Amino acid sequence: MSVVFDNLDIFLEGMRRTLELSVLSFILAFLLGILVAAMRVSPVPPLRWASATYIELVRNTPLLVLMFVVVFAFPSIGFTYSYFASAVIVLTAYTATFVGETVRSGINAVSTGQAEAARAIGLTFPQSLRLVVMPQALRTVVGPLGGIFIALLKNSGVAVAINVPELTSAATQLGTDTAQFIPAFLGAAAAYLMLTIPSGFATNWLERRVAIKR
Amino acid sequence: MTAPFIGDALGPRGRRITQVVTVVSAVALLAFVVIAFGRLSDKGQLDASKWEPFGDWPVQKFFLEGLRTTVEVALVSMTGAMVLGTFLALARLARTGPVRWVTTLFVEFFRGLPLVLLIFFSALGLPTYGVDLSVFWYVAIGLIIYNGAVLGEIFRAGILSLDRGQTEAAYSLGMGYWQAMLLVVIPQAARRMIPAIVSQLVTLLKDSSLGAAVAFEELLRRGRINGEFFQNPLQSLVVVAALYIVVNFALSMLARRLEVRQRRRYKAGAIVVAGAGMDLALMGVQGDAAEAADTAT
Numbered sequence: 399m400s401v402v403f404d405n406l407d408i409f410l411e412g413m414r415r416t417l418e419l420s421v422l423s424f425i426l427a428f429l430l431g432i433l434v435a436a437m438r439v440s441p442v443p444p445l446r447w448a449s450a451t452y453i454e455l456v457r458n459t460p461l462l463v464l465m466f467v468v469v470f471a472f473p474s475i476g477f478t479y480s481y482f483a484s485a486v487i488v489l490t491a492y493t494a495t496f497v498g499e500t501v502r503s504g505i506n507a508v509s510t511g512q513a514e515a516a517r518a519i520g521l522t523f524p525q526s527l528r529l530v531v532m533p534q535a536l537r538t539v540v541g542p543l544g545g546i547f548i549a550l551l552k553n554s555g556v557a558v559a560i561n562v563p564e565l566t567s568a569a570t571q572l573g574t575d576t577a578q579f580i581p582a583f584l585g586a587a588a589a590y591l592m593l594t595i596p597s598g599f600a601t602n603w604l605e606r607r608v609a610i611k612r
Numbered sequence: 613m614t615a616p617f618i619g620d621a622l623g624p625r626g627r628r629i630t631q632v633v634t635v636v637s638a639v640a641l642l643a644f645v646v647i648a649f650g651r652l653s654d655k656g657q658l659d660a661s662k663w664e665p666f667g668d669w670p671v672q673k674f675f676l677e678g679l680r681t682t683v684e685v686a687l688v689s690m691t692g693a694m695v696l697g698t699f700l701a702l703a704r705l706a707r708t709g710p711v712r713w714v715t716t717l718f719v720e721f722f723r724g725l726p727l728v729l730l731i732f733f734s735a736l737g738l739p740t741y742g743v744d745l746s747v748f749w750y751v752a753i754g755l756i757i758y759n760g761a762v763l764g765e766i767f768r769a770g771i772l773s774l775d776r777g778q779t780e781a782a783y784s785l786g787m788g789y790w791q792a793m794l795l796v797v798i799p800q801a802a803r804r805m806i807p808a809i810v811s812q813l814v815t816l817l818k819d820s821s822l823g824a825a826v827a828f829e830e831l832l833r834r835g836r837i838n839g840e841f842f843q844n845p846l847q848s849l850v851v852v853a854a855l856y857i858v859v860n861f862a863l864s865m866l867a868r869r870l871e872v873r874q875r876r877r878y879k880a881g882a883i884v885v886a887g888a889g890m891d892l893a894l895m896g897v898q899g900d901a902a903e904a905a906d907t908a909t
């Protein structure tokens with residue numbers, strides 16, 4: 399087990415990079431996801447269709463397939479990105495579908511009375527969405543969104559397959575170098591738990607704080 | 613498909629704006645598609661030479677065998693995960709404290725890990741400790757442990773969702789704990805959990821693609837090999853993605869249909885597992901449950 403303690407800096411560096419990758423992707427996915435959800439409930443059919451197609455296509459494709467597409471196939475059509483940027487793009491696009499579905503269910507959970515009242519005071523559809531429905535919908539789905547963030551923390555490990563340095567790749571490298579796989583694995587497990595468990599607490603705290611009190 | 617989300621239908625001004633935006637966005641989408649295809653053909657990606665190989669039976673066979681391996685590992689892992697999950701669920705509901713705690717530790721530990729980490733260490737680490745299996749089994753072991761933990765939670769939620777009256781009635785008939793479990797609780801709980809299990813199968817199918825990173829000869833890896841061989845990575849990966857999408861979409865539809873049928877039959881909500889990550893069980897169920905709640909009010 400000394401392998402872990404002798405190489406704490408490797409694990410910490412890996413944690414930092416994983417956090418970097420996940421937080422950046424989550425912020426982008428959150429914004430994109432809200433847009434996707436808004437399009438999904440829009441009265442304009444082409445927007446609804448485009449959003450639904452995007453969600454179904456990306457959600458049913460494995461994450462690793464998407465990563466390979468961006469890293470190996472995109473250059474053939476002129477889009478070349480760094481490994482890190484590719485990972486961010488893929489994780490953002492993939493996570494945004496789940497954020498979009500969750501926010502949509504949140505929108506549906508806001509009682510129709512709210513939308514009716516918004517119409518009654520003369521707000522347009524975009525206005526009622528932005529000022530009345532979305533704020534309530536988002537406050538309702540803080541819990542599931544936290545779950546999505548935790549899942550994203552774990553999914554970021556897939557980036558190891560496209561040469562992005564993060565926690566999984568650091569632990570794998572350490573295990574291969576020292577041939578001490580069990581300690582390296584336990585170290586990586588502990589590191590991931592140190593990222594996910596506080597995230598869970600933060601989610602619960604945030605959920606309680608923004609809960610809609612009736 | 614979605615009813616107008618606004619409580620009242622839009623007035624004349626709203627309808628006019630909607631029509632205008634419909635036309636504008638339809639044109640924009642069309643333009644996007646045309647430009648995308650234009651760019652693809654500019655870069656030679658629509659050339660016959662890149663797509664021809666897929667008309668040959670050897671290439672098709674190559675892909676189909678990869679698909680078969682993917683399905684094989686998914687079914688094997690699903691079976692193993694269900695066995696493990698049942699055991700974990702029952703252990704977590706045990707009456708003796710230590711059994712519960714150890715099981716809870718095990719489940720929370722493996723659920724909190726990335727699956728890719730499990731598979732990597734299974735494939736790279738186990739050999740150094742003398743365990744020598746084919747890559748298929750390294751991938752399967754990773755999948756079984758992780759999905760066993762997730763399914764364990766799903767099963768536990770299913771068992772707990774059953775009305776207490778059922779167990780009480782069973783005890784009042786003189787059944788013991790295990791009799792009540794096996795004859796009354798588990799059969800009913802199992803029926804309720806079928807949609808969630810099918811959803812988890814979809815996730816498992818997608819996760820099996822992680823084997824490509826450890827040289828497991830499944831669909832994605834074969835797609836990459838094909839792409840390198842014929843110099844058509846984009847086309848090969850598109851074919852791989854299309855295959856995954858078709859299979860997963862069909863299974864998701866099945867899961868959703870089963871869930872709707874179930875809600876009608878049992879009037880209890882379908883199983884929602886908190887923190888099951890981005891499993892479709894969580895996403896699909898939440899959306900539908902929220903819609904059901906909305907229409908109910």
